[in-house]
Amino acid sequence: MSYTRDAIAPDATAVSQDKTLQVSDLNVYYGESHILRNVDLSVPAGQMVCLIGRNGVGKTTLLKSIMGLIRPRSGAIAFDGAVINSKTPDQRAKLGIGYVPQGREIIPRLTVKENLLLGLEARRNSKHSKEIAAEIFELFPVLKTMLSRMGGDLSGGQQQQLAIARALMGQPRLLVLDEPTEGIQPSIILEIEAAVRRIIATTGISVLLVEQHLHFVRQADYYYAMQKGGIVASGSTSELSQDVIQRFLAV
Amino acid sequence: MLIGLFDGLFNGISIGAVLLIAALGLAIVFGLMGVINLAHGELMMLGAYTTFVVQNAFRQFGEPFFEIYIFFALIAAFFVTAGVGLILERGVIRYLYGRPLETLLATWGVSLILQQFVRSVNWVLVIGLAVFCVLFFGGLWILNHRQNRAFHKWAIAALLPLSLGIAIAVGRFLADTYQLAVTRPWFGAQNVDVSAPTWLRGGLPLGNFQLPYARLFIIALTIVCVAGLYYFLQRSPWGLRIRAVTQNRSMSSCLGIPTQKVDALTFALGSGLAGVAGCAISYLGSVGPNTGQNYIVDTFMVVVVGGVGKLVGTIVAALAIGTVNYLVGSGTLAILFTPIQPLADFFTFFATTSMAKVMVFALIIAFLQVRPGGIFPQKGRTVDA
Numbered sequence: 001m002s003y004t005r006d007a008i009a010p011d012a013t014a015v016s017q018d019k020t021l022q023v024s025d026l027n028v029y030y031g032e033s034h035i036l037r038n039v040d041l042s043v044p045a046g047q048m049v050c051l052i053g054r055n056g057v058g059k060t061t062l063l064k065s066i067m068g069l070i071r072p073r074s075g076a077i078a079f080d081g082a083v084i085n086s087k088t089p090d091q092r093a094k095l096g097i098g099y100v101p102q103g104r105e106i107i108p109r110l111t112v113k114e115n116l117l118l119g120l121e122a123r124r125n126s127k128h129s130k131e132i133a134a135e136i137f138e139l140f141p142v143l144k145t146m147l148s149r150m151g152g153d154l155s156g157g158q159q160q161q162l163a164i165a166r167a168l169m170g171q172p173r174l175l176v177l178d179e180p181t182e183g184i185q186p187s188i189i190l191e192i193e194a195a196v197r198r199i200i201a202t203t204g205i206s207v208l209l210v211e212q213h214l215h216f217v218r219q220a221d222y223y224y225a226m227q228k229g230g231i232v233a234s235g236s237t238s239e240l241s242q243d244v245i246q247r248f249l250a251v
Numbered sequence: 252m253l254i255g256l257f258d259g260l261f262n263g264i265s266i267g268a269v270l271l272i273a274a275l276g277l278a279i280v281f282g283l284m285g286v287i288n289l290a291h292g293e294l295m296m297l298g299a300y301t302t303f304v305v306q307n308a309f310r311q312f313g314e315p316f317f318e319i320y321i322f323f324a325l326i327a328a329f330f331v332t333a334g335v336g337l338i339l340e341r342g343v344i345r346y347l348y349g350r351p352l353e354t355l356l357a358t359w360g361v362s363l364i365l366q367q368f369v370r371s372v373n374w375v376l377v378i379g380l381a382v383f384c385v386l387f388f389g390g391l392w393i394l395n396h397r398q399n400r401a402f403h404k405w406a407i408a409a410l411l412p413l414s415l416g417i418a419i420a421v422g423r424f425l426a427d428t429y430q431l432a433v434t435r436p437w438f439g440a441q442n443v444d445v446s447a448p449t450w451l452r453g454g455l456p457l458g459n460f461q462l463p464y465a466r467l468f469i470i471a472l473t474i475v476c477v478a479g480l481y482y483f484l485q486r487s488p489w490g491l492r493i494r495a496v497t498q499n500r501s502m503s504s505c506l507g508i509p510t511q512k513v514d515a516l517t518f519a520l521g522s523g524l525a526g527v528a529g530c531a532i533s534y535l536g537s538v539g540p541n542t543g544q545n546y547i548v549d550t551f552m553v554v555v556v557g558g559v560g561k562l563v564g565t566i567v568a569a570l571a572i573g574t575v576n577y578l579v580g581s582g583t584l585a586i587l588f589t590p591i592q593p594l595a596d597f598f599t600f601f602a603t604t605s606m607a608k609v610m611v612f613a614l615i616i617a618f619l620q621v622r623p624g625g626i627f628p629q630k631g632r633t634v635d636a
Contacts, residue, residue, distance in 0.1 A: 067505055093507030105502040107495050118495055122507035170507060 019078075020045045020174050020206040021066065026075035028058075028065050035061050037230040039075070043174065048200055048207040050217050050237065052248045053226035059210045060102055062226075063178050066208070067099050068092045079174070093122040098172030102179050102210075104163040108152025112143060115151045115162055119169025135202075136165045139195045157188035164195065175199070177209045181216060193219060214249060258460050259583040260574065265466040267573025268473040271566060272531050273546050274553035275476055276524030278565040281554050283497045284517055286344055287351055289358040291550065292543025293365035294522050297335060298328035298529020299538040300369055303443050318448045321530075325472075328526035335365075336522020340515050348514075362547075366540045370440045374433035379422035386414030442539035451534065465534045472531055476524060477566060483520075484562075493517050497560070556615055558625030567626055572611060580607030 021043040028036035036058050043049045051059050064070045066077055068089040076083050079095055093099070107115055116132050137144040140161040146154065154162060160180055167175060177196070181189040193216050200207060211217050218237055225233040225248040233244055273295060280288050302324040309320035339361060347354045390410045394403060426434050451468055454461035484490035495503045496513045504510045532542065553572060557564030578584050582602035588594040601610045622628065 069501055069505070089501070089504040090507050090509050093505055099505045101502065101505070105499055107498045107502070109498055110491070110494060114491055114494075117491065118503070118506050118508070121492070166506070 018045050019043065020080060021208065022076075022078040023062070023066065024076050024078070026062070026065060026072050026077065028061055028070055028072045030061075035229050036065065036072070037228070039226075039229075039231055041224055041231060043206045043208050044222075045206055046200070046204045047222060048196075048209060048220040050209045050211055050220035050223045051226060052211065052217060052223055054248065057226045058229040059226055060178055061229075063099075063101075063176055063208070063210060066092075066176060067097065090121075093170065093172075094124055096122075096171075096173035098122065098167030098170055098175045100160075100163045100167050100175070100177045100180060102182065104156075104159040106151040106154070106159045106162055106166075108150065110151055111148050112151055112154070112162060113147040115166055116143070116147075116169055119166040122170025122172065132169070136168060139168075139198060140165050140191075157184045157192075160184055160188070160192060161195070164192070168199065173205050175205055175207045177207065177211075179210050179212065181211065181213045189213065189216070212249060214245060217249070254458055254460070255583060255586065259578050259581060261462060261466075262581070263574030263577035264570060265470055265573070266577050267570035268466075268470045269528075269532060269535065270549055270553050270573050271569035272469065272473045272476055273525070273528040274550040274557075274565055274569055275473075275480060275562075276521040276528065277550045278521075278554050278557070278562055279480075279524065280518055280521035281551070281559065283493065283560060284514065284521075285351070285559075286348070286518070287355045287358065288344075288521075289355060289547060290339065290362040290365060291521075291525055292545070292547035293362040294332045294336060294525035294543070295529035295532065295546055296369065296538070296540065296543035297365065298332050298526030299445070299533040299542055300438065300443070300529075301328040301331045301526065302530045302533045303438075303445050303538060306445055318450060321448060321451070325527055325530050328530040329523040330526075332526025332529065333519040333523030336525075337515060337519040339522070340518035344518065345511070345514060362543065366543075369438055369540050371436055372438065373436050374429075375422045375426050378425060378433075379418045382421050383414050383418035386417060387411065390414065438540075440540065442537035444537045445533040447534050469531045469534070472527070476527060477562075480524070481562065489513075489516060552612075552615060556618065556625055558627035561625070561627040564625055564627035572615075575614065576607050576611050579610050580604050 019042045021041075023039055023041040026036055026039040027034070039058075039062060041049075041051070041062070051062070053059050061070060065072050068084075068087060068091075072085065077085055079092070079097065084092055084095065087095070107118065110118070113132070116136070117130065120130070142158055143162060143165055146158065151159070151162065164175075164177070164180065175196075180192055180196070184192070196207065196209075197219060199205065207220075209216070209220060211220075217223065218240070220237050223234060223237050223240060224231050225244060227248065233248070276294070277288065277291050280286050280291065302321075305324040305327050306317075306320055309317050309323070339358075343357050343361065344354060347357060387410060391407065394406055394410075447465055451464045454463040455467065484494060492503070492508050492513050493516070495506070495508060496510050496517075500510055503513075528546075529542075532538075532546070549572075553569045554565055556572065557566070557568035579598065579601050580603065582599065585595050585598035585602050588598055601607055619625075
């Protein structure tokens with residue numbers, strides 16, 4: 001870890017309070033292969049930002065770096081104006097980053113209820129509440145009927161809903177979603193989409209989303225397109241042109 | 252006939268209880284964390300020595316207190332070994348997660364160190380160690396809390412020989428001044444004997460044989476430990492965290508679970524259970540520096556046969572191995588098969604303690620050929636992760 005530059009990049013004065021997340025000049029390597037190249041990205045408070053790009057361009061790597069699962073070689077990741085490069089994943093979760101990874105990563109041999117209760121770990125204050133808030137079941141009614149089932153026995157769509165619910169249990173200020181619709185039947189995709197939209201409307205949290213599904217991408221306020229480990233295009237999703245879609249979405 | 256079978260069953264279960272209580276800590280450390288801790292037997296040995304120390308302390312208080320020392324010994328053994336386990340995890344094992352071969356060698360080394368430690372521990376050694384720890388780790392603490400980071404590495408480099416030198420000098424000075432009073436080993440290489448309080452001696456008469464109270468006590472203790480452990484893992488918040496980290500470490504940390512704390516706690520818990528087991532085995536025979544080695548193979552066997560990561564498997568395997576071991580070793584099976592002469596001859600051949608072990612091992616090898624994952628193998632996606 002001696003190569004991790006904890007020092008902030010010179011232009012990090014640009015880190016401001018109204019950006020929930022600001023990634024500046026991030027470089028990530030797996031061994032000697034250069035995965036992320038000078039990535040700049042920011043998520044404004046209360047907005048939904050979508051990251052698009054074909055398979056293998058580094059989208060998941062970027063999210064993992066934000067979560068702290070991968071150590072960047074250089075660059076800064078700032079959350080709420082404070083650089084969090086040296087923080088471990090559990091510290092970042094406690095700061096208010098809720099992570100829904102690719103493949104859901106539900107703990108298989110724990111019940112749905114226990115999986116949800118694990119989401120409380122990210123909360124800093126409320127040690128007393130051991131109850132699952134009613135809003136969770138309003139968003140995902142299917143979970144209410146399955147509380148005593150093992151997490152690993154749920155279907156893919158149910159697991160995805162559980163993973164989002166689990167992240168919400170920690171009352172995050174930034175929700176990081178990695179391909180929440182991957183490999184899920186269309187009717188459930190619509191449910192998940194609606195839930196995410198409702199979360200943003202009711203709680204006002206920021207969302208960083210990696211998505212291939214065009215319909216979902218259009219829900220976002222802003223998009224970044226990645227290619228070969230770098231950000232190559234960005235803009236408001238209302239201006240998302242057919243050309244960009246053709247080039248960066250694997251449809 | 253029936254009495255004989257009942258006797259065999261009771262003895263088998265009591266051997267199984269000893270195996271189980273010894274394997275319980277290992278089932279957590281090896282089964283849940285995947286750490287092969289060869290020093291587990293030595294942690295049991297430390298628990299047994301703690302019992303010995305507590306017993307000697309209570310003997311000075313006189314008769315009524317001596318009767319209940321065992322409960323204090325259990326608590327003390329738990330916390331002493333949990334503390335040693337914590338130091339072991341923080342100092343050695345946490346650098347070796349995911350590297351089973353290195354862990355194996357390192358913990359074996361630790362087991363040798365612990366064995367020699369109880370042989371040669373005396374006041375000089377203890378005071379020297381204490382002085383060294385205070386100087387070195389105190390110095391490190393001060394260095395880490397200083398703002399000025401210049402010369403940081405050099406200061407550490409100077410600190411180590413300095414504190415080592417002072418510690419050795421203090422030890423030499425003490426040894427020269429007080430002579431034998433401080434250089435005599437506390438325990439020495441000889442075995443020591445833990446005597447049970449009077450209410451644990453004798454046995455419950457039942458027909459023409461009796462159930463020894465010491466064995467009944469160990470069975471009860473095992474049941475309490477299993478129930479307590481089960482309750483802790485299934486019901487407490489830390490138990491939930493331990494189960495989560497066991498199944499998916501990186502996602503657990505992304506959820507905000509402090510995985511390092513969970514590792515340390517799990518290891519300390521497993522070590523503490525080894526201490527309780529050490530307390531229990533101190534009533535089965537005398538306690539020596541090599542006591543732990545007699546148990547380490549058996550306990551690993553129990554965990555592997557039961558299925559790694561499954562407490563239920565550990566329980567079933569311990570009881571099964573204990574019962575088979577006794578039924579074969581005591582010749583009960585040989586008597587049972589008297590009508591069939593060849594079978595009776597066969598079991599008579601194995602009807603000694605060591606030959607019974609040979610048979611149990613052979614059975615286990617055969618069993619693991621059929622079911623490599625043990626009695627209750629892990630199923631599903633967790634296996635590959």
